[in-house]
Amino acid sequence: LSKKVQAIYLWWHKPVIDRELLQSLPNLKVIANSGVGMNHLDLKLVASFGVKMANAPRAVSSSTADAGMALLLASARRLVEVHHIAISSSMDYCEADILGVKVSGATLGIIGMGRIGYKIALRAKAFEMKILYHNRTQRKAQEEKAVGATYCEKIDSLLQQADFVMVVVSLTPQTCNLIGKRELELMKPTATLINISRGAVVDQEALVMALQTGVIGAAALDVTYPEPLPRDHPLLKLKNVIITPHLGIKTDKACYMITEEAVENILAALNGLPMPSEVLPS
């Protein structure tokens, strides 16, 4: 059977692609990943076996951007907290204690203005938010103008001004622990950190400290390290934290489109044609 395998469709990091597996599949030509993040793959190792790789960048962008906005709004308006109050068996609450933060007109800082980050900017603009962004490179003037976004060459400038900081980078050695103690201390004490990228982009221990001591106001995390967190982790108990189970791409539509993209890439690779979303080891 192992001689027959020509393609692998990697769903949610399984199977683990290691040297033994690659050695046992001599005719493997392509690995298609379900999703856009490739940090769980050793790209150089796979390439050394002559196996091509692909991800699914187009399929994930809208659903992940939607998830980012969902977390931003849920956190600002304290949705999870007040829903539990609304359905709890006790009716004891004070109206003044459930006030949230106004989203419209607030400042959103987007760290990572790729496909997903840009879609977030488009959505945030409709909420009349002021948009700042930090990226490896500045976007074209007309792209910036279309969403009214201002480039912050230094991340510090973004962190100091934003009411909501949304992290939308891919995980690389450069972005690991991108948001640490220093960055959190630059943020406003009323600011909210939203992470829809990868858990490891944020120094989780520093985040816990920052939330416990009021260095920042709140956090909303679709991703953590590891997933799920150990059941006794402090993040699970903090009142000002919303955690969701990595649901960024988990919609019926996105899953369908991811599979379509994967199949396109697999067929192209097997037929020796250019692949629509090939990922090269860089």
Add this chain to the structure above:
Amino acid sequence: MWYHKPVVSKELLQSLPNLRIVASSGVGIDHLDLNLLSSFGVKVSNTPFIVSTDTADLGMALMLASSRRLVEGYEMAVSPDTEYFPADWLGAEVSGATLGIVGMGTIGYKVAERAKAFEMKILYHNRSQRKKEESAVGAVYCKKIDDLLQQSDFVLLAVNLTPETHKLIGKRELELMKPTATLINISRGLVVDQDALVEALQNKVIKAAALDVTYPEPLPRDHPLLKLKNVIITPHIGSATKKTRRIMMEEMTESIQAGLAGLPIPHEVL
């Protein structure tokens, strides 16, 4: 007046001979008998426009939270029993879906502006067509509410409560909706026939509901709506942000001061 208290009845008005003005918080005035107040020579004011943006934001928040199963997801993420996140746990996509807005006033229009950025297809039903606003947000007018109900993935109610909109959404309307559709109510609890809604949700006639408003508020603690897994309820927080509440209080104070000074009243309700 905050949250409909005190109740403005004939007895109360008779006991307050020098009452000149009732300043009501928020935009809705369905809890006030305007004819009764007028007969006592008491003026009324509300805070109409300042609440619109926050209420529209909340409508979007409820739509996104419901479709992406945010509350359920949170519970899974923090539950002591969770060992892994199941691979087949999915929500529904908001981007590109069809939103039907019932009531295209200030709030309904702000919802449309936001939904447009999510590449949603927007339908609306309103007492009158709004041609200029339509083209700005790419919304399609449905003269018959049935057309909107049959095509929408999300039905959002943004009407005010009047005798005409009382129980606007009943058994018939719920049955016209898609079985995969979600009802979002940011208007008033009485716009929906609540018993019909419970039945529709229990029998999967519609998929889910997200309600910022119910009747009464709060619901009795044994009410079925509190137990349904496919329902999100929030305690009437449409305008509940620090910034907006502050401005509402400022506006109410201005109205009271003008009323007492015999000057024209900002935001007077006639």
